[in-house]
Amino acid sequence: MKSDVKIGLECHAQLLTRSKLFCPCPTDYHNADPNTHVCPICLGLPGALPAVNEQAIRYGIKVALALGCEVQPEIIFYRKNYYYPDLPRGFQITQYDFPIAFNGMVRIESDSGEREIRIRRVHIEEDPGRLVYKGTIDTAKYSLVDYNRSGIPLVEIVTEPDLRSPKEARIFLNKLRSIMEYLGVFNGDLEGAMRVDANISLAGGERAEIKNISSYKGVERALSFEITRQRNLLRRGLPVKQETRHYDEVRGITISMRTKEFEEDYRYFPEPDLVPVRTAEYVPELEAEIPELPDEKRKRFITQYSITSEHATALTYDKYIADFYEAVASEIDPKLSATWIADVLKGELNYRSITMREALERLSTDDFVLILRYLKQGVITERGATEVIREMLDRGGKPEEIIKRRKLARISSAEMQHAIDAVLNDEANRGAISDYLTGKREALNFLVGQVMKYTRGRAEPKTVRSMLENALSNAHK
Ligand SMILES: [Zn+2]
Structure with a gap:
């Protein structure tokens, strides 16, 4: 150029x-x-x-x-x-x-x-x-x-x-x-x-x-x-x-x-x-006192943790974020850690105009590892994990206590079926359902949104989507 x-x-x-x-x-x-x-x-x-x-x-x-x-x-x-x-x-x-x-x-x-x-x-x-x-x-x-x-x-x-x-x-x-x-x-x-x-x-x-x-x-x-x-x-x-x-x-x-x-x-x-x-x-x-600088750290992150160069750049710009990432990645899946720190956590920090250094007073690496562990085990959904991070940045606290108090634990399959039935039987959704059944596939997004709302984000959108598709194709038969 x-x-x-x-x-x-x-x-x-x-x-x-x-x-x-x-x-x-x-x-x-x-x-x-x-x-x-x-x-x-x-x-x-x-x-x-x-x-x-x-x-x-x-x-x-x-x-x-x-x-x-x-x-x-x-x-x-x-x-x-x-x-x-x-x-x-x-x-x-x-x-x-x-x-x-x-x-x-x-x-x-x-x-x-x-x-x-x-x-x-x-x-x-x-x-x-x-x-x-x-x-x-x-x-x-x-x-x-x-x-x-x-x-x-x-x-x-x-x-x-x-x-x-x-x-x-x-x-x-x-x-x-x-x-x-x-x-x-x-x-x-x-x-x-x-x-x-x-x-x-x-x-x-x-x-x-x-x-x-x-x-x-x-x-x-x-x-x-x-x-x-x-x-x-x-x-x-x-x-x-x-x-x-x-x-x-x-x-x-x-x-x-x-x-x-x-x-x-x-x-x-x-x-x-x-x-x-x-x-x-x-x-x-x-x-002899010059530490590893951002360029070298970035290269090392890419090879050592097999993460993308975009993530490596985002994770090494701020020394405190780089140190946070390394501590978390040593405990749990480095790629998952990179996504959740570079994309989610950094976004939440920017939104609040606070630095990683300031956030460390409320969010420890141990707690962050725990949040990712709960996510991997399916205890919470992605949305639930984001909520826990937000709550910790705003008010502090411990992940398990926040999950309990805010009722963020992922819902059971029975509860999920109940939510889907409720949405499909709701008079207000009749239009969207018939749109979907007559070929307007985008109406499904609306229905997924309704189920997410009903479950207050405690369900995985992907699962909701496939369960809805199932239920609707049965209804059609
Ligand atoms: Zn002076």
Whole structure:
């Protein structure tokens, strides 16, 4: 599939260190009052000196290694000079000529098959403070600033312009998130944990940069909006200017902020208050700590458990789901487990907007094995099993207790015959029955539905169907 769209991403991900990058302030700012996790260093007060957090360096190197990058032997911090209210020092401490690593690669599964997205560089830098607007950025009368976020360590991952569609950009970000969560250095559930700048151009036009997109869905929406905007300009013979645009999450549009600035405008120079860091010394130890990553796990699942590649992909994206699956599959049929975790459980989690990590508080692997065992033994139907899972996610409890209390046990064949007789003798179903007998086979679906309703889902639809067919053919004779 040919595409005239080129997208490159700069992803900024917060690293899960306990303290900030250059000061001892705690990083757990998400539920804290504004401007409570601050000190002279992250407030940029005169004379305050930074000291680098070794854990952040280690995490940054781990990310680089997991992305297949060449880690550089020594790194140097730079000052990037500009003024903005979220940056009290008037410069951001970041990296420039000597970043952590260059030249990596991430594989993604897109609509056009497996694609390789090249990583240009990986470096670490500090997060600025957080600006809060009342309403939208271009209409707010004032901004509020919270420096709790000032100095949080970020790893910045820059791709080559290898992405060809907004959807690919989203798939790439999900993959990146997955890899960093496997490493234990990132938590994508935290608000604002990943922020993205996107470069996007169409053949024949200049490149626009969209700044600070702060949600995974936002990236796809912002890029789709931008493609339409640029395409409309080109179609009308108008130039696409090189510029920086802001993404307005509320309205789902991008707004021109300023014409694009150039690197030299930032007057980068080495940070004189920090010494270079010998990264080479960390590499052998950190290389040994890299766990099995999603791609390898996926391959292993396919061969070890003989499951489909779709299931393997769905089961390995989230490390917690992968671990859950392996625990269940070691106790009971791996294929059945894959279907019930990848298709049913994941669907129920999405519906409730909860993560596997959160669900573990209510649903243990032992209980899940038990539910599947009851299903295999015919104690409950598929619908009954789904009900037990739902109830456990919503209210907790134990499978056997829920089956009893909610009367989910599969009905006996005598009860089943009774249900079928009741439905066939019901005046209200006369029309459907005669439709079926005069050749309208689809009327059977309605009758199956009536029996399912009568038994409150405690019968297997397949069995109901064949018993109904039997009963009706006898009636016909
Ligand atoms: Zn501080």
